[in-house]
Amino acid sequence: GKSTLSNKLLGRKVFPVSKKVHTTRCKAYGVFTEEDTQLVGIPYAIRHNLDKSLIHDPWDSMKHADLVLVLVDVSERWTQNHLSPQVLQCLSQFPQIPSVLVMNKVDLLKRKALLLDLVTELTEGIVNGKKLKVKSIIQTCLSENTSKECGYLQDASEVQTGWPHFQEIFMLAAINGEAVETLKKYLLMQAKPGRWEYHSRVLTSQSPQEICDNIIRGKLLEYLPQEVPYAVLQKTEMWEEGPSGELIILQNLLVQKETHVKMLIGVGGQLISRIAQEAGEDLMNIFLCDIHLKLCVKLKK
Template sequence: MAAPRRCGSGLARLVMAWQLGPQAARPWAAALRPAVGPQARCVSCMVGTAFSGPRLAPASCSGQDSALDRILGVPQPDCSPAPRVPAACTYRDEQTLLLAHTPDMPENPRVLRVALLGAPNAGKSTLSNQLLGRKVFPVSKKVHTTRCQALGVITEKEAQVILLDTPGIISPIKQKRHHLELSLLEDPWKSMESADLVVVLVDVSDKWTRNQLNPQVLKCLTQFSQVPSILVLNKVDCLKQKSVLLELTAVLTEGVVNGKKLNIRQAFHSQPRTHCPSSATEDSNAHSVENPQRVGWPHFQEIFMLSALNNEDVKTLKHYLLAQAQPGPWEFHSGVLTSQAPEEICTNKIREKLLEYLPEEVPYSVQQKTLVWEEGPSGELVIQQNLLVPKESHLRILIGRKGHLISQIAQEVGQDLMDIFLCDVRIRLSVKLLK
């Protein structure tokens, strides 16, 4: 696999220059931006798209008004209104510097690590994006869009909330049967080990799964019962009968929230295949996850009912999380929004579109390789990625009639990346058969 090209050289000198100060770094930052030569058209299908937006500042390694430049004290152009801050630095080494920078903590800092758990496609990444205010995590209607743990950071005043957006929790049997990445099995459990709070998401629009917590989620909650947890009923806007929420609340909490019995029996409307406990148990720990009667968790501290797509709904949850932050040092500078590398963000965005537009198992068989990641002669970000497919039929599907599908994917990915990096983006996607 060819390594992604980074324009210019002298990265070590650039890092040393940043340590000396922004003035010393300017010459090296500018030196890392030679013009890009013509690219060879040696692929099955190549699509290039450019988007109009703020140019990469020639004296800034991270783009106009970047988080890294503000940290290092590089003067920003005086413009009104002030541009948004990029969600991540444009290059991997700059993002690494930003993540390693000493947190700019207030006098009384508070911090909270939050693990988001739920079945596949429960809406964890959508909720994370809404909490962060930027679409930095991939989202699609197909399962297993998130392939490994991703980290987001919310910083407001003295509080910092670290979101651990995990893959949909699955069983070892399913992981082996479908040859899925080991990260899909391991990352949710790793997140629990460092979490201060667990947010359990349930998709209430799915009538086949909403009447009980995912067995693997229950197993995880039981093993880490010392970690406080809250229940979030997601996609409530899809319910025609809101009374269903009362039933689900009783079932999924076993009638107990924050140690108190719920008094909602009169509003309860039973349905087939739905279990409602006759009363709250005196010792809920006596139940075992293996017990087929257990479908809920009686130790949730709070319940939230929302649509992750609704900003006002999510604000209530966000304020709650910020209020739960406990005294302690921040882990990141306030300029950090995500720990993802820029190439990782791009790869995830392309995968998001593949899952959205390709049928059935086709998107899961596509392998991605980034070949070019550099700045173009006009200051735009130039990206080239190969999409490798195992079958000729998959290649034809991905390219689409007269190349329309691959062109549409490139255009949408480019627009998303422009919104994340706040610079012009020209992306070329090449489709090839896997040898």
């Protein structure tokens, strides 16, 4: 939900969203400016080991961060109740940087009471130096002991499930904007005095071409099975302004297998037109001008 949340905070879809992992490849900032305050953020995954460079980069951006948001998908059974060792390692490496926990996708949780159990696990029962007062079965230890004793108990049980130094907790649904405004207000309040890094109208550090590539890539990830999207090479052949101010983009999608060509095009060309149409609409909403996007599928020789 990193891209979805970033887009909601920015008010514009500048990061591609898809069900598959690894959409946000390049190191791109989102920029939000309101009145005299500018927020600059970078969505990052450190859970997936697909790319070695992705492991090191977040540490690098952490060094310059004023605040870290740790996003947890609470609808995912395997990840909802603990922070990954990589995330915990990252947080412990920079204990001086304030951090907040963002529990996303609350719309998918049928039993909202579960959130209380999850928040206790994800924070080890401590938020902003205070013990959480959550009454639940699994956390009776927390309500009956002091946090110190509890820390001891948890050490004894070996596995650290959460981070006990979060400053604040947010429970939201990035997809429909539920409680996102609250988080935005909080972020604006946390901003530190300083020079703006970007012009007030800038939304992202990505170039327009990068945004376009990423939006198309997001659609490929969404609509093509398994590893197929990763085999597509994007090559922009034309990028120019038309007579009525519209942006004309022609992009070739190069693949090595005949079967991939067929998949990309779809029955009667349906898939490729759908991708072009949806990506074109997304780009129109980002660039605020008419977009003529043409996608050509080609077999790479």
